[in-house]
Amino acid sequence: MQEELDQFTRNDVWYLVPRPKDSNVIGTKWVFRNKIDENGVITRNKARLVAQGYTQVKGVDFDETFAPVARLESVRLLLAIACHLSVGVCARFQANPKESHLNAVKRxxxxxxxxxxxxxxYSFDSNYEIAGYTDADWVGNVDDRKSTSRGCFYVGNNLVSWHSKKQACLQPKQNTSLPEVVAHNYYG
Incomplete structure (x- = not known):
């Protein structure tokens, strides 16, 4: 638990403020987990301090909810574009930096x-084209006769998204000795 609290302090995640009057204060609780290896041996005990958001009442404590979670594809796309434009947000303020910029860099x-x-x-690349490659096997699993489709998508040479999925529907019974069907698509 102390390690988790030390990380809060080290990362400047929160600070103590006086309790507001006429407001519902959200409590916290500790959640404990044991991390185990592939043999089932406990390798680490973890503790997380979490907010008890379920104590809030809609219309009293809040009006709407928002979860600041970005899809990983969006983050990777942003990184690829940032690499292409070889510009950091903090670097924009080198000519006239303020203390807030220094704090951001330190964080x-x-x-x-x-x-x-x-x-x-992610590398800088003068190529700024978007490319997508897809591939599907024909009844790749002979046991359940389902195909698998997969693909990957790039901005320049930077991979931003990929997928691999076994299809939900069955393929019609045919000669399974057919060669693999491959389709490569280019979007530019």
Missing amino acids: IIRYVSGTPTLGIY
């Missing part, structure tokens, strides 16, 4: 230094 550096094992590589 970015704290995040990057705290997550050294996470990453995805």
Whole structure:
């Protein structure tokens, strides 16, 4: 638990404020999890402090809800476009930086230094074209006679989205020795 609280302090996630009058205060609770390896051995005990949002009453404590969650495809697309335009938001203020810009850079550096094992590589590329490649096998699974379709999508040389899905419907029974059907589509 102390490690989680230390991370809140280190990342400047929250700060203590006086309790507002005539307002419902949302409580918190600790959620404990054991991380186990592939052999079922506990490798780490984790603790997370979560908000008890279910104590809020619509119309009294809030009017509408909003979940600030972006799809990973959107984030990767944004990174690919940012790489192509080789411009950082913080770099725009080099000529006239303010303390808020310095704080933003420090927060970015704290995040990057705290997550050294996470990453995805996006390169600068003069090619700014969008390309999509798709592929489908014909009855790839002989047991249930279902096909699998898959695809990947690029902005320049940067992969932004991919999928692989077994089809829900069955293919008609035919000669399964047919060669694989491959379709490559280019969107530019």
